[in-house]
Amino acid sequence: MRQQLSRFRPDAIMVEAEPAEQGRLDSLFARYQAGQLDLAALPDGRSERYQVGFALAKELGLPGVRAVDYYAATTQSLLQSGTNYDAFARDLRLMQTTSRPLKALVQHDSLSVYDYIALANQPALVNLIHRAIFNTPAMVTDGAFSPQGKNTVDLGPVDTAYIGAHYISLFYNRNLKIYSNILRAQQQSQAKRVLVIFGVAHVGVLQELLAANPAYEVTPAAAYLKTKQKHRLKALR
Numbered sequence: 001m002r003q004q005l006s007r008f009r010p011d012a013i014m015v016e017a018e019p020a021e022q023g024r025l026d027s028l029f030a031r032y033q034a035g036q037l038d039l040a041a042l043p044d045g046r047s048e049r050y051q052v053g054f055a056l057a058k059e060l061g062l063p064g065v066r067a068v069d070y071y072a073a074t075t076q077s078l079l080q081s082g083t084n085y086d087a088f089a090r091d092l093r094l095m096q097t098t099s100r101p102l103k104a105l106v107q108h109d110s111l112s113v114y115d116y117i118a119l120a121n122q123p124a125l126v127n128l129i130h131r132a133i134f135n136t137p138a139m140v141t142d143g144a145f146s147p148q149g150k151n152t153v154d155l156g157p158v159d160t161a162y163i164g165a166h167y168i169s170l171f172y173n174r175n176l177k178i179y180s181n182i183l184r185a186q187q188q189s190q191a192k193r194v195l196v197i198f199g200v201a202h203v204g205v206l207q208e209l210l211a212a213n214p215a216y217e218v219t220p221a222a223a224y225l226k227t228k229q230k231h232r233l234k235a236l237r
Contacts, residue, residue: 001114002056004224005195012191013057014182015049016198017067029054029064048197056195066185068196070177072170075150076133079167082143088164091132098125098235099200111229118227120200121220124236130204133171140164175202179209 017025031037032054039045039054053065076092079085102119105111119125143163145151153170178198186194198206203221210216 001117001225002052002059004114004226005052005221006056006059007224008193008195008219010056010060010191010193010195011062012066012186012189012194013053013062014066014068014185014194014196015053016069016202017049017065018069018071019067019181022067025049025067026064029057033058053197066189068178068181068185069198070174070181072174073150073152074167074170074174078145078149078151078170079137079140079143079164080146080149082140082163084139084141084164085143087139088132088137091128091136094235095129095132098128098233102232105232111232114225115227115229118222118225119229119232121203121222121225122227122230122233123220123222124233126200126203126207126220128236129201130208133201134168134205137164137167140167171201172205175205175209178202179206182206182210183213 015025028037028042028050032039032050039050042050044050049065057063057065079088099120102111102116106113106116140163142161144160145158145163145167151170153173155166155169155173158166182194182196196206207218207220211218
């Protein structure tokens with residue numbers, strides 16, 4: 001996977017860590033670059049920020065990775081009732097029944113990590129996840145959030161008449177701030193080719209935001225991560 005992504009020739013790599021973590025990332029990368037860091041000794045050493053971000057940065061001679069996340073937690077189960085809820089539940093169910101089996105396969109070594117990541121970046125799956133989180137919920141009105149659903153985003157009073165739209169705004173708020181962090185980091189570094197490494201739930205919305213900005217051209221990861229396992233997404237055809 002790193003070999004394929006290196007063909008993009010990024011001159012900056014941005015990862016899912018908050019700007020406040022930049023100092024720690026810089027310190028860890030300096031040790032990693034010097035061969036003095038055992039990633040297995042880190043609690044999160046298996047994460048993509050290290051296994052892909054650090055490894056690629058070292059291979060390409062980059063000074064490190066840039067932290068551009070904005071952390072906020074909202075669970076997909078937060079929205080649980082309302083008019084047209086079935087439409088939301090249908091997309092959510094399709095998203096889960098498509099992605100969860102892939103995760104199970106890779107966990108049991110029946111699917112390579114490379115193919116798993118390549119499938120996660122296929123337009124069909126990216127579009128489904130984007131629609132399920134940022135589009136279909138707007139159909140849900142006159143409902144309520146589950147008191148058991150996790151949410152750390154405070155956007156003021158919830159207008160239950162537009163419960164689905166408010167649900168979207170919780171996820172969108174976080175991604176707008178991530179987008180702002182990406183813009184700031186790119187402008188500070190003056191990088192021309194930026195590799196952004198985030199979970200698939202962020203891909204569709206960040207691509208949409210960047211594509212609307214005339215200063216940027218979006219190249220989907222699928223352009224480099226080819227896979228012969230596309231049949232595993234047959235439910236999306």
